[in-house]
Amino acid sequence: MGSDCLSFQIPVIDFSKVSLKHDRGSEGWHRLCIKVREACENYGCFEVVYDKILPKSQAETFSIVKELFALPLEKKLRNVNSNPFHAYAGQFTQAPLYESCAISDASDSDEVRNFVELMWPDGHDHFRQTISPMIEQLDELNSLIEKSILDSFGLGGKIDSIMACKTLLRLQRYKAPPNGDYVNGLDAHTDKLLSAILCADQVFGLEVQTKDGQWHKLSPSPNSFIFIVGDPLMAWSNGRLHSAKHRVMMKGHEERYSLAAFPAPVEGTVVRPQKELVDEEHPQFYKEFDYTDFIKFSLSKDGMAIDALATYKLS
Numbered sequence: 001m002g003s004d005c006l007s008f009q010i011p012v013i014d015f016s017k018v019s020l021k022h023d024r025g026s027e028g029w030h031r032l033c034i035k036v037r038e039a040c041e042n043y044g045c046f047e048v049v050y051d052k053i054l055p056k057s058q059a060e061t062f063s064i065v066k067e068l069f070a071l072p073l074e075k076k077l078r079n080v081n082s083n084p085f086h087a088y089a090g091q092f093t094q095a096p097l098y099e100s101c102a103i104s105d106a107s108d109s110d111e112v113r114n115f116v117e118l119m120w121p122d123g124h125d126h127f128r129q130t131i132s133p134m135i136e137q138l139d140e141l142n143s144l145i146e147k148s149i150l151d152s153f154g155l156g157g158k159i160d161s162i163m164a165c166k167t168l169l170r171l172q173r174y175k176a177p178p179n180g181d182y183v184n185g186l187d188a189h190t191d192k193l194l195s196a197i198l199c200a201d202q203v204f205g206l207e208v209q210t211k212d213g214q215w216h217k218l219s220p221s222p223n224s225f226i227f228i229v230g231d232p233l234m235a236w237s238n239g240r241l242h243s244a245k246h247r248v249m250m251k252g253h254e255e256r257y258s259l260a261a262f263p264a265p266v267e268g269t270v271v272r273p274q275k276e277l278v279d280e281e282h283p284q285f286y287k288e289f290d291y292t293d294f295i296k297f298s299l300s301k302d303g304m305a306i307d308a309l310a311t312y313k314l315s
């Protein structure tokens with residue numbers, strides 16, 4: 001299917017040395033905020049360097065993720081949720097290499113405990129003890145990025161968060177393609193969650209589409225993360241931040257494992273453009289919408305066939 005696209009470098013932003021408590025307001029923080037905003041406006045994504053999450057913790061996390069996917073399918077199918085985004089997903093004819101498990105509200109230790117009991121009724125403390133600190137660190141990183149976005153628009157003094165969210169953790173496996181051919185791992189999409197922090201275990205495969213329609217293969221440095229703007233963040237920013245279309249393409253003979261932490265807007269959230277981001281130069285781009293309705297529509301047959309967010313555009 002198709003041919004391999006070229007490797008591409010998106011902006012790389014280092015959050016390793018940043019402390020919200022000490023650095024917010026400094027010249028260095030200001031420069032970082034501008035970089036974040038420009039990357040989100042121009043590409044809808046950037047590579048994140050964050051050495052507070054140690055390579056060793058990432059390696060340990062991927063080793064338990066592999067254990068999870070080695071479980072028989074009937075066990076993984078126990079991972080259910082009324083929201084299909086937050087449950088086991090896989091066995092799709094159009095994406096046969098893909099499967100994922102999810103923990104909704106992963107920052108809640110009871111949710112993690114429930115997930116572990118469901119998968120390993122006899123217990124698996126090592127899974128819980130490995131994944132929980134990783135979620136905590138990803139939450140911290142996400143909060144740094146969120147504050148940098150708010151401050152980049154001069155809004156940090158007025159509001160604490162972009163919108164109320166819980167952390168959805170998705171663990172994903174992509175089987176190696178038959179014959180090692182270049183084939184679809186996960187269909188092209190924009191994220192329906194506020195944003196995403198992604199990391200993968202060694203095997204590349206993530207591709208992003210730039211605004212000119214070209215697809216580019218990302219080759220992030222080992223142990224770095226990718227931040228991606230999702231549709232609700234694009235709507236909140238009045239269309240200024242770009243929700244980047246991305247996909248996973250598989251090639252070669254190795255399986256790919258990845259982990260995604262998404263801030264998921266809570267039930268009842270109304271997504272509306274932040275009023276300070278609407279002015280004469282930037283007229284209101286989207287009508288406000290109920291997040292749950294948006295998700296339901298995005299997942300419907302009609303919604304999947306189009307860019308669901310575009311239906312909320314004001315003409």
Ligand SMILES: O=C(O)CCC(=O)C(=O)O
Pocket residue numbers: 170172186191196198199200206246247248258259260
């Ligand atoms: O596996 C990846 O790197 C990307 C996953 C992704 O785009 C998603 O879960 O929305």
Ligand SMILES: [Fe+2]
Pocket residue numbers: 189190191196246
């Ligand atoms: Fe995605």
